[in-house]
Amino acid sequence: MRSLLLSLFIVVFAMETFGQTPLKLAIAGLSHGHVDWIFNRKDKNDVELVGIYETNPELIERYSKRYNLDRSMFFTDLDQMLEQKRPAAVSAFGAISEHVDVVRACAPRKIHVMVEKPLATSLADAIEIEDLANKYNIHVLTNYETSWYQSNQEIKKLLETGQLGEIRKVMVNDGHQGPKEIGVSNEFLEILTDPKKNGAGALVDFGCYGANLMTWLLNGERPNSVTAVIQQNKPEIYKDVDDEATIVLQYPKAQCIIQGSWNWTFSRKDMEVYGNKGYAIAVDPTTLRSRLQENKPEEIHKLQTRPAPFNDPFSFLAAVVNGTFKMQEFDQYGLKVNVIAVEILEAAMKSAKEKKTVYLN
Numbered sequence: 001m002r003s004l005l006l007s008l009f010i011v012v013f014a015m016e017t018f019g020q021t022p023l024k025l026a027i028a029g030l031s032h033g034h035v036d037w038i039f040n041r042k043d044k045n046d047v048e049l050v051g052i053y054e055t056n057p058e059l060i061e062r063y064s065k066r067y068n069l070d071r072s073m074f075f076t077d078l079d080q081m082l083e084q085k086r087p088a089a090v091s092a093f094g095a096i097s098e099h100v101d102v103v104r105a106c107a108p109r110k111i112h113v114m115v116e117k118p119l120a121t122s123l124a125d126a127i128e129i130e131d132l133a134n135k136y137n138i139h140v141l142t143n144y145e146t147s148w149y150q151s152n153q154e155i156k157k158l159l160e161t162g163q164l165g166e167i168r169k170v171m172v173n174d175g176h177q178g179p180k181e182i183g184v185s186n187e188f189l190e191i192l193t194d195p196k197k198n199g200a201g202a203l204v205d206f207g208c209y210g211a212n213l214m215t216w217l218l219n220g221e222r223p224n225s226v227t228a229v230i231q232q233n234k235p236e237i238y239k240d241v242d243d244e245a246t247i248v249l250q251y252p253k254a255q256c257i258i259q260g261s262w263n264w265t266f267s268r269k270d271m272e273v274y275g276n277k278g279y280a281i282a283v284d285p286t287t288l289r290s291r292l293q294e295n296k297p298e299e300i301h302k303l304q305t306r307p308a309p310f311n312d313p314f315s316f317l318a319a320v321v322n323g324t325f326k327m328q329e330f331d332q333y334g335l336k337v338n339v340i341a342v343e344i345l346e347a348a349m350k351s352a353k354e355k356k357t358v359y360l361n
Helices: 002-017 033-039 057-066 078-085 096-109 123-136 150-160 186-192 207-217 313-322 335-354
Strands: 023-028 047-053 089-092 112-116 140-143 167-175 225-231 244-250 255-261 268-275 279-284 287-291 299-302
Touching: 023 033, 023 078, 023 313, 033 047, 033 313, 047 078, 047 313, 078 096, 089 096, 089 313, 096 112, 096 123, 112 313, 123 140, 123 335, 140 313, 140 335, 150 207, 150 268, 150 279, 150 287, 167 207, 207 244, 207 255, 207 268, 207 335, 225 335, 244 335
Parallel strands: 023 047, 023 089, 089 112, 112 140, 167 255
Antiparallel strands: 167 268, 225 244, 244 255, 268 279, 279 287, 287 299
16 A cells, blocks of 8 residues: 555656746755755756855855856855845755754745754754744755665564564664765865864764664654763874764663764665564665564565655755645654754763763653
């Protein structure tokens, strides 16, 4: 039944978006390394880029030349861009600490917002964003790469159909060799290594994935406690923030271990979910390992990629704003899940600093 409903939705989505006016989108910031996505989707026409806000003249010069952009697209004043270009939505690609400023500017103008993960650097900012979104009736989405993974969606289905039973243990492993080691831009590196702009180092950069996923899997349940340990294994590179973080979330009947690191041998984003009936492991976006019965061996499943609009953040944003897709209450992109994710991250930062468990309930 779920497959039939999904197929019908895809057909309806394709019919409704065919010939539909593209979503007028503006960009707030060019310093985040993921911003290039919007300039490299020439095969899609569901979004029209109408303006770019950025105050760094070097970034303006670099991007105008790299993508042959008209200088009239660029603004150094966010309010001026919003007033002149009147976008339907804004995608924020600056520091995480600036997300709340973007929403403050957009919400009263009824402009929807999508930010890169996580939603905010503090719970206070996250709550303010949620309050503004509710007051002005706008969508504020948080984009996580793992939202595009079909393997994670299959695990959610196994939970909903009872094949895994109740969750007992989850392990989420995310990260890479380190932002400097993989060659991020100087501007992005400056954000990631600034505790005020990023909140922390690897703890926020990659710990946020586990906080988002676990909250989504448990339909918005908050943990009873958060315990975090951080380390600077490479203080000569990352002198102001952690490069290694382990976060333990304890629930009444389950535990989640989140390992966010800038010290992995290779890049990884995988998740293991163990229930009292079976387990499933999302190895990569389209590979799932599962064992649902004790007397049967583990199986490996090769999956298709997620269908449109779930395979592209801007297509998803357009579908939500245009009303062709309605998010569920505890959607991975949604505010309810991501405010809790920020609460978890803030508790983890406090736990690591004070070297003790932080209790939420």
